[in-house]
Amino acid sequence: MNNEVTVRDESKRFIKFIIQEMKPRGKWLTPFNIISIPIILLGLVILYFRFVYGLGSVTNLSQEFPWGFWIGFDVVTGVAFAGGAYVITFVVYIMRVDKYHSIVRVTVLNGLLAYMFYAGALVLDLGRPWHIINPIIGNSFGLSSVLFLVAWHFLIYMTAEFVEFSPVIAEWLNWKKTEKFVKSLTLGAVILGISLSTLHQSGLGALFLMAKPKIHPLWYSEFIPILFFVSSIYAGLSMIIFEGTISHRVFKDLIDPKSHHSFDDIMLGLGKGAAITMFVYYFFKALIFIHGQHWTLITDGWGLWYLTEVIGFVLIPGFMYAFGVRNRSLSIIRIAAILSLIGIMLNRLNTSIIAYNWNAVVHYIPSWQEFVVTLMVIFAEIWVFRWIVTRMPVFKSSH
């Protein structure tokens, strides 16, 4: 009897707490809200047309270009940008470099949300999304399919990321026992997460292996999976620098004063890591270029475009990172991060859209609706991110 009362009281308090936390906080009319709310609403209207009248009603996809901006940017580029989580958990939990401990939580949260929203955007692009259950429940396993593999890895990886993040949720809810339990799962989840990331980051590249006759030879290589994997490391690191710089300003009050102190050191360390991986990536690119005897291909516009990507947005930001680390200049590192992210975007879009069916008579250009829906996905992710970091102990380092 007595027990029952406490359980009821407890659950009442819990519901009250959740309702309290759901309420918006802070000012409503911020510039971000003023821009993002209309775009999210417009995006929802576009999605209504997309699901009622078909993909053709809002996208410029065609028989020659079955994959457009939603796959090429949202999924393929978005997942590369989210690579930071597996890199940082590797450094902190496997190599045990304590310096980065204070950014683990926010990086894992970013990774988790990026997968939920950007990989989730895949569902918007599916013609028959209600059948997405087929490859999951097992009545039709396409085991020879790279996409099957990638989809499964997304799902398991999201679970692993959730486990990694769950101590923060438990701490927020003040569930001591649960927190202790989920913390004990962290190392296992991290190891699983890194292994899965290795495979699906490269798997996104492997998606294009069978499109050999369609992709411009400067971007096609049997080593696409390795290139995608290596570049996802510096894509993730650059994203942490980019996103961390913004968070550091916007959520100043939430960040532990203790971690403020080492923020510059962390950024320099990440920049160093990015510089090294970028040089490795550039070396691979050069090897493939020389071995493939692609000299004759760089004389036309495509060649120029290729050189822009590889030199302008890989080699140059790589040197900028190295220079920024040497001179302890955060502003150079930030510019390098932005250039690297553009480079990743160019590379992924080139492989999946721009240099795909490069000799087609009518080339695909995304419709404005495709851009709006992409912006909607990004803004929705930021909303959820903001909601979580203003309520849960994300910027506090766990110990």
Added chain:
Amino acid sequence: MDRRDFLKTTAAVGATALTGKKLFAKEPLKPEEFVGVLVDTTRCIGCRECEMACGEAHDLLVPDVQNDNALEQVRTTSDEQWMVINRFETDKGDVFVKKQCMHCMQPACAAACPTEAMKKTKEGPVIWRGDKCMGCRFCMVSCPFDIPKFEYDEWNPKIEKCTLCFDRLQDGERPACVEACPTDALIFGTRTKLIEDARKRIYNNPDDYVHHIYGEHEAGGTGYLYLSAVPFEQIGFRTDLGTTPYPEYTKEFLYSVPLVLFGLPALLFGFSHLTDKETDDSE
């Protein structure tokens, strides 16, 4: 970190890797049993009876061949037409070429499909199954012949492509297009027989044909086979597709998956053990 952590990781990873076990099972490859169609382009007169028969048989667009002037431009298949006839002007006069799914022996579309909606049947036709397809269009990205077509203007879109009249074959009939052909330009049979027949034609009339059967080796071999009087690149064929079956291009990657899923966690576990100060044994 303790043994429990290790077991948890191994169990989780193992469960994931299990889904990869069938990768090693080879697809049944009995080319001698696959059926196909031999297209002798030297016999085709461009009447497009096959186009009409195909439209009727599958409830698709039935073209008005008398008046639509469709031969004026080179067409491709669409979500309304599973096959089309194209005309090419060559130094040996007009040549008419039928275009449809090639029914590859090892189809890229079926290897790409995450739900096995695209399927190479044991009889030979490559078919699409709507109850499985989730509309990801990876088959379209992967097909070297650009054949699967998608209904972009439907809320419940289908992938449209030639099925080699799989339903008719099961009733013991021949494909509708073959049935309709008035000049025997289309011949239906087992692939082995068709190749023999094609070789015989080239051997008996060496001046009438280029000495190549398109589809014998292209993309690892296809169910549709073509004979021509002029080089194939002059009549709309891609001759740069290679002879490797397309699923081979992703095979190495897929084989590495179970290796990575078992090997990497062990390596990471070892690393994390080495760097753990609390388990320092030297004290």
